[in-house]
Amino acid sequence: MALSFCGNNKCSNAYSVENGVLNNGCFVDALNLVPHVFLLFITFPILFIGWGSQSSKVQIHHNTWLHFPGHNLRWILTFTLLFVHVCEIAEGIVSNTRMESNHLHLFMPALMGFIAATTSVVYYHNIETANFPKLLLALFIYWILAFITKMIKLWKFAEESLGVKELRFCITALLVVLYGLLMAVEINVIRVRKYVFFANPQRVKPPEDLQDLGVRFLQPFVNLLSKATYWWMNPLIIGAHKRPIELKKIGKLPIAMRALTNYMRLKDSYEEQRQKTEDPEKSPSIWKSMYRAFGGSILLSSTFRYMADLLGFAGPLCISGIVGNLHSSTEIDRTNKTANMTFGVFFMSSNELLKNTSVLAVLLFLALVLQRTFLQASYYVTIETGINLRGALLAMIYNKILRLSTSNMSMGEMTLGQINNLVAIETNQLMWFLFLCPNLWAMPVQIIMGVILLYYLLGNSALIGAGVILLLAPVQYLIATKLADTQKSTLDYSTDRLKKTTEILKGIKLLKLYAWENIFCDRVEETRGKELTSLKTFALYTSMSIFLNAAIPIAAVLATFVTHAYIEEVRLSPDKAFASLALFHILVTPLFLLSTVVRFAVKALVSVQKLSEFLQSDEIGDDSWRNGEMPMCLEVGKKYKYHGDTKVINRKDRYRMDNYEQPMRRQLRPTETEDVAVEVNDGFFTWGSNLSTLTDINIRIPTGQLTMIVGQVGCGKSSLLLAMLGEMQTISGKVYWSNKNRYSVAYAAQKSWLLNATVEENITFGSPFNKQRYKAVIDTCSLQPDIDLLPFGDQTEIGERGINLSGGQRQRICVARALYQNTNIVFLDDPFSALDIHLSDHLMQEGILKFLQDDKRTVVLVTHKLQYLIHADWIIAMKDGSVLREGTLKDIQTHDVELYEHWKTLMNRQDQELEKETEMESQTTLERKTLRRAFYSREAKNHIDDEDEEEEVEEDDDDNMSTTTSRRSKIQWKMCCRYLSSGGFLMVFLMVSSKLAKHSVMVAIDYWLAAWTSSNPHNQSLADPFLNATNYTQNDDTQIAQHRSCVPVFIILCGAAIALCLITSLTVEFLGVAAATNLHHNLLNKIIHAPIRFFDVTPLGQILNRFSADTNIIDQHIPPTLESLTRSTLLCLSAIGVIAFVTPTFLIALVPLAVAFYFIQKYFRVASKDLQDLDDSTQLPLLCHFSETAEGLTTIRAFRHEARFKQRMLELTDTNNTAYLFLSAANRWLEVRTDYLGAVIVLTAAVAAIWSTSGPDVDQSGLVGLGLTYALTVTNYLNWVVRNLADLEVQMAAVKKVNSFLSTESENYEGSMDVSQVPEDWPQHGEIKIHDLCVRYDSMLKPVLKQVNAHINPGQKVGICGRTGSGKSSLSLAFFNMVDVFEGKIVIDGIDICKLPLQTLRSRLSIILQDPVLFSGSIRLNLDPERTCTDDRLWEALEIAQLKNMVKALPGGLDAVVTEGGENFSVGQRQLFCLARAFVRKSSILIMDEATASIDMATENILQKVVMTAFADRTVVTIAHRVHTILTADLVIVMKRGSIMEYGKPEILMEQEDGLFASFVKADM
DSSP states (O other): OOOOTTOOOSSSOTTOOTTOGGGOHHHHHHHHHHHHHHHHHHHHHHHHHHHHHHHHSOOOTTGGGOOOTTHHHHHHHHHHHHHHHHHHHHHHHHHHHTSSSOOGGGTHHHHHHHHHHHHHHHHHHHHHHHTOGGGHHHHHHHHHHHHHHHHHHHHHHHHTTOOTTBHHHHHHHHHHHHHHHHHHHHHHHHHHHOOSSSSSOOOOOOOHHHHSTTBOOOTTTSOHHHHHHTGGGHHHHHHTTTSOOOHHHHOBOOGGGSHHHHHHHHHHHHHHHHHHOSOTTSOOOHHHHHHHHHHHHHHHHHHHHHHHHHHHTHHHHHHHHHHHHTTSOSOOOSGGGGGGEETTEEOOBHHHHTTOHHHHHHHHHHHHHHHHHHHHHHHHHHHHHHHHHHHHHHHHHHHHHHHBOHHHHHTTSSOHHHHHHIIIIIHHHHHHHHHHHHHHHHHHHHHHHHHHHHHHHHTHHHHHHHHHHHHHHHHHHHHHHHHHHHHHHHHHHHHHHHHHHHHHHHTHHHHHHTTOHHHHHHHHHHHHHHHHHHHHHHHHHHHHHHHHHHHHHHHHHHHHHHHHHHHOSSOOOHHHHHHHHHHHHHHHHHHHHHHHHHHHHHHHHHHHHHHHHHHHSOBOOOOGGGGTSSSOBOOOSSOOOOOOOOOOOOOHHHHSOOOTTOGGGGGGSOOOOOSEEEEEEEEEEESSSSSEEEEEEEEEEETTSEEEEEOSTTSSHHHHHHHHTTOSEEEEEEEEEOTTTTTOEEEEOSSOOOOSEEHHHHHHTTSOOOHHHHHHHHHHTTOHHHHHHSTTGGGSEESSSSBOOOHHHHHHHHHHHHHHSOOSEEEEESTTTTSOHHHHHHIIIIIIIIIIHHTTOEEEEEOSOGGGGGGOSEEEEEETTEEEEEEOHHHHHHHOHHHHHHHHHHHHHHHHHHHHHOOSSOHHHHHHHHHHHHHHHHHHHHHHOOTTHHHHHHHHOOOOHHHHHHHHHSOOHHHHHHHHHHHOHHHHHHHHHHHHHHHHHHHHHHHHHHHHHHOOGGGOOTTOHHHHHHHHHHHHHHHHHHHHHTHHHHHHHHHHHHHHHHHHHHHHHHHHHHHHHHHHHHHHHHHHTSOHHHHHHSOHHHHHHIIIIIHHIIIIIHHHHHHHHHHHHHHHHHHHHHHHHHOTTHHHHHHHHHHHHHHHHHHHHHHHHHHHHHHHHHHHHHHHHHHHHHHTHHHHHHHTOHHHHHHHHHHHHHHHHHHHHHHHHHHHHHHHHHHHHHHHHHHHHHHHHHHHTOSSOOTHHHHHHHHHHHHHHHHHHHHHHHHHHHHHHHHHHHHHHHHHHHTOOOOOOSOSSOGGGSOTTOSSSOOEEEEEEEEESSTTSOOSEEEEEEEEOTTOEEEEEOSTTSSHHHHHHHHTTOSEEEEEEEEETTEEGGGSOHHHHHHHOEEEOSSOOOOSEEHHHHHOTTOOSOHHHHHHHHHHTTOHHHHHHSTTGGGOEEOGGGTTSOHHHHHHHHHHHHHHSOOSEEEEESTTTTSOHHHHHHHHHHHHHTTTTSEEEEEOSSGGGGTTOSEEEEEETTEEEEEEOHHHHHHOTTSHHHHHHHHHO
């Protein structure tokens, strides 16, 4: 047939215009072409010119988003317009098939309209980008023309009395409405922007966010299409493949999403709630305030969700239509249709179009695309809202923390743990609840709709299937709650296990020296055993839940179809069967999710409860007095409710003068009139219980002088400082601050508190950096030598996550911070407690007397060192919470002779200690030594091993680009194999085979359904109703019987599938448990038996991470991911297989789709991993900042730095939220793309099916239904494949890290001698011979001991001394074979120790280390973990160590509790326990490694005595720390640089004037 615009029928003269031009339908259609052609002609040149010039100008990415008014409405209308045009084209083409010749005018104008509408939106977008609205006139004219021409057409139709029944009339009417609306939008732009017809056009600026180049998150600003498909993410995601995404790349958050903005929103609605509630005790409802602040977005998201769910039902209905209409005759005789001709063309009724299978296929495709777009939009909106909510909550919690009353923290009402939980868990619970909450109201609707549709398709039997689903839903909920409980108990066990592991790793040196590592290893294994039992329960419930999820649809389908076969009279037709199959698949998801959502809702209720309790807890008193507006007295005693106005603190004086050297600096401060800085009158203060801690306090602190507060331990010295700072609750009385003093107080707390920051930031603490001042402070605190030891000097990170400093170093940094601040008043709370005598003196002289007093700053010093009292200008002596005396030293000398005498005796004692203590190695040197050891070993390691290169790289992450790309691109298949092999081959085989069997059976069920429903006796055509009806009466029974004969096979297949579901879900989970068991067991054993060098070199945090985070991932996260991955992959593969089997042509289309899919997943996986890492790495600082703040509350408040810390918290929150937003946007990017791919697969499958089955063969319809149902499932599972792949890749990193530790060398435990050859009581005498001993820490390092020779007789007391690093400690380790002895030997009682099994050697010697180590448990466990000694022996040991009375007094005696690290005993007591421990082991050799370094004089005297008496007959080797401790020894060895310099009796060595020993002793005198 020739093509012609108006058709070339002979009979009707299509081109005649006798009845008037407009009455010719063809002419009206031609008229409709005019506007479209006009638009194309005008816009194309402009677009080309524009595009040509655009490449030249630099693209600033912000100009893109200056939206004209009505932007979103225009996009929505245009999309609707496009859809209507598609319908118009379809209607035209279908009508055309009913005509005798081709009438192009039926669909040609519609096609042009479609092109024009597309052009209009592209054109509009480019104009918007260029911000040149004048060009919009072209569009304005186009809308008017199109509106007029369509109006004419509609008017003509109405004249011919065509109405709503005819489809073309409806379409035309719709187009008229749309063009009208678009015209209105265009007029609105003119009205607002005034770009034409007005004198002064409006100048517009892009939104504030976009003027800031730092904002990279563009979702709120791009146009609608880019919003829906996340097109703007492309550069980021594709770029990630070339170089990793860094924090810089993701920039800042837009203002609307920042924590501060959202905090203000939430706080306003919270305060509003507070104003509304009359009852002040009742807390404002957080739910309501959340709804007030974020309700709008949730409603929007729910709307999207409803639309998506309703569109979801289009799938099954279209399938039903396609399968049902596949064989309704397409060739309908054209003649009998002429009745419907008007204007000489055919008019179609609406439902006729829907009977056309090709049209249905296109509709199905569009519905899928739309449904997926809406669904992703809904997800995105909820996630964005959730993130906003989390930011607001975090800010709210943080503000509350800054106002918490100190008593809350110290009295244990609010523990750090609780605060950390609020931050890490409760806020996330609420965020997750928000993500899932649209499901709460969307799901019931979805379920009800689904059941109604099923009923419409299948009648009563559908209700039975739905009933099965509903009955099993509670079971799922039950399992879900059980899962949550098991997870809790698993968590408890794993925290317990971690605690024990941490203890082992911290005390590893002691455990190895005492050969106790296996005992403690078993303790961990025991807890791990409990944890694994709980994990197995967890695995069981998880597999049950997976099983139900897979089995419920099978059971429902089984029940439905079997009852349908027996109840209904009608045969089940393929279209109904497969539509209902698809519906069951849709129904299962909400039911499965419902249990999860309900669980989260319950959790969210609990979280909100905890939050509101926290927000209601006590706060410190109001703050007006602190800002020094007046010499204000502080009246407390009421609990203040605080209404959140953060005052900006007046910090002027802070920045006044930084030039430190100027002597006139003093005059710049306000002249000091009063001589009292702080005064307290009749003060009664409490820590929250109504008992007052401080009673009847009347004191004054003189301005510009040094005040000392002294008194016994626990008499309330520190409390007094805090009371003055307003941290305690005042029962009565007043605290006066002179008006200029209470801006800021520099305060150094007793328990040192550091930030996670560099040393420099810890000292400057937010003040401007002044080099000279900084240098002076560091010198007064003698920090320089310590700083020199740190790897990056004062730029080294310290604190929780940084380098571990010792107590003294931490304390000096805190004091330095207080000195550096430019404040009038300095409070120092016992700054000398962790310092040795040299440092204390230096600090007192240089720091307090010189640095602070020269500045005339008011200093309040709490101290125990009475020898400093002579320097004090004013003394406050305290006793039992009240002031005993106040005055100068002279006053006290005259008025209270008794007290003065008491002080004098104490001072004398301290002076004697002073003389003793001026020994050669102070505690500080010791601390520096440990630090140095840690670093040297670490550096050495970095020079050496290359084998752990990869591990190092991952830890340091400063690798260059080339390695990253190669490392990032491959998923670690090797690690997957490693993981699976840990699970055992039998399990892997079971898993694989059962998975394959299950999926094959699933396909078999559906195939059988297809065969069963299509089977039609005598092969009669369904299309002939008359024939069917006549045949039906004859073959009624046989046919139904035949129909039912298929049922048993169906039942058997379904039963098999259900059984296989159970098996697969169980095998995967238990494979995971087996792998977790093996990996942890091997890891623990490897690490416990590693040489001590490994622990010097590997940071403790890194080892602990393997046991905490990584083990947790292996335990709980990998199995479900693996399960989900295998399931979705197999589902997709089986679906594609089925479609290819039904319509082989589909394979051709599969190739480009597969390529597209490959690239999408390749780019996504890399970007996702980077963003995941960013999210994880930004979360840690945030959590740390919270716990840091909670620990250092008093310090922060004393310094008045709340505002700075809030700012920091907001920054950290925003950074973390940015990473999380990008991560979820990347997930949406992926899902939109895979969903569209899925939609294309459905379209190609449908089209291929329609074309291939257009022949006479009837039995294909069931198979087509099968193919389409499967195609629909692919859309759901494609993105899961990729998401799970990406997750698995991240999780396999944990296996890799654990694996890298499994390759560490173990110590050689065997030895060359057999245990049986060693005498039972060896060493009997304790004689030690050392021959040419050379020792090194590692085969790559220089020797630390060179050619050492010595002979120690049984029972001798030997002292070894020497400066730091001379090899003293290395020698003590050599006795235990802890270091690499590569030449020479040590012979003890005739046996070379290198030949002995380590266990034997170490269990026969004793050692007391310089750091006392105690383990949590009982005292008995600490003295004798092997349980070999009697109680008498233990009591004897305790008596010798002077601990018997103390232990007797404890509840439980020997079974009394020792807390973690022995924190419930003082350091001295701990050291004595270590002595008792050494005594319990009756070995004839005792080695004391600087055991008296960290204890006070009294304890040291006890130790010395005990060694002389209790160990009289044993050989004792003392590594001396203070020379005077070894003056009484039988033999002294002086070492230097790893060799022995002097050797002999101390008396003889003393006589050598120029000898080393003599010089040490002189220095010590």
